Amino acid sequence: MAREDVLVTADWAEENLDTPGVVFVEVDEDASAYDYGHIKGAVKIDWKDDLQDPIRRDFVNQEQFSQLLSERGISNDDTVVLYGGNNNWFAAYAYWYFKLYGHEDVKLLDGGRKKWELDARDVTAEIVKREATNYVAKPLNWDLRAKRDEVEAAIGVKNLIDVRSPDEYAGRLLAPAHLPQEQSQRAGHIPTALSVPWSKAANEDGTFKSEAELRELYVGEAGLDEGKSTIAYCRIGERSSHTWFALRELLGYEDVKNYDGSWTEYGSLVGVPIALGDEPGTK
């Protein structure tokens, strides 16, 4: 898969704002960002309200996803261009959903909202209304999603990539540094997991690094075994979607899963092995 199959540049986006069959979708946790200003014609998906099940701790199912995309006016054959804040974490997370539910043509806007803002490109607060469609999602593709038992069984067997910050990995912090540190679960990482913070895959302006730089980062520096399957995790699964995108979509590794339960699940499990400190640890 080539970079241009899965990423579009801000210039491309600006030239294709009115192209039929291309739908821009902003995915944010902070809904006010979209309301304040978004790319012209872009519809909004809320990370939590739209993508999480309201009751169970899980994400929306096939029917809920179909309904969501139908309401947003997205068709099965549309080219969906996703972008968002936080260096595209949530857009990458949504991209992973689109792939989980079998959407054919989905891309990320490289750099997301950040690059758009730093370039001082136009945004609008105009309300976007697209005609409803009859979107039909495919059954969830479990080749892309890891569950907890599979993760525990992968210790010392598959590549595990912990994409949280070094302090979260080592167990010195329980959450990223812009959040209060009040969680109650255990700190540390899954034994044998390699530490490659998601941020290393991105440039300062939020764009993804080149494929050569990414390969050097994961294989050269971190020691990812290219002959093995890979599972990426973070705290709740959106930062690791960003890394999942880099590994599977940009570098083209075939068997890469995102563990969306991530540390909030693993670090709360009773009796599972945990490693503390800066080293991966052993099985």
Added chain:
Amino acid sequence: MSDSCAAPDQDAALPASVDIEKETVLTGTVVNDEGELVQGAYVRLLDGSGEFTAEVVTGEGGQFRFFAAPGKWTLRALSRYGDATGEVEADRGLNETKLAVSR
């Protein structure tokens, strides 16, 4: 526990649940050449070795806030008006910094 890993509204008052006696808070504002508060600036926190730790976006008040630990930190702001870098030696409690961005 926070629901996501994204940054909360940077202009909001500190949540009551945050114990300022225990937390190490790095906060401040981003201003441009004219001294105006910059909304929509991206402020990142880098640790003592220059590694990325976190990033927030300033709101209308140009404000940013991080919860970290005592020690040496670097603050890096990017905006449509230019960039700025600031060094902080943080102690427990509130640590305030002003970042003036320019091209």
